[in-house]
Amino acid sequence: MEDTEITEIKRPANIHKHYHAHIYFDPQTLTFATSLCQQAGELFDLKVGRIHQKAVGPHPMWSCQISFTDSDFDKFIPWLDAQRNGLTIFVHGNTGDNLKDHTEYAYWLGESVELNLAMFGA
Known part of the structure; x- marks a missing residue:
């Protein structure tokens, strides 16, 4: 029997004042991800960033950033998870x-991916 390390994925917790959600996607899911980000911005009146079709910053995949606050959290996160x-x-x-923010305060909906933390001196 092999020893395998089980890593628990941390689910989002409403313990901060401000948040970013980064939706990760690829060429096959670009249209869906773009629509999801637009819907989030419209339904919750949130600031939606650019749709990056390249890795940006610590993010190893294409992504779009959505900014939100603790007052948006309890409605936005369950909606985002369901959608x-x-x-x-x-x-x-x-x-x-x-x-x-990118380690201790990092949370995931879905599978986690390894971030490029070198830019933060890690």
């Missing part, structure tokens, strides 16, 4: 400490 249709979504606190 994501298998996409991985990285959610993190936006506290001003980039390294902590």
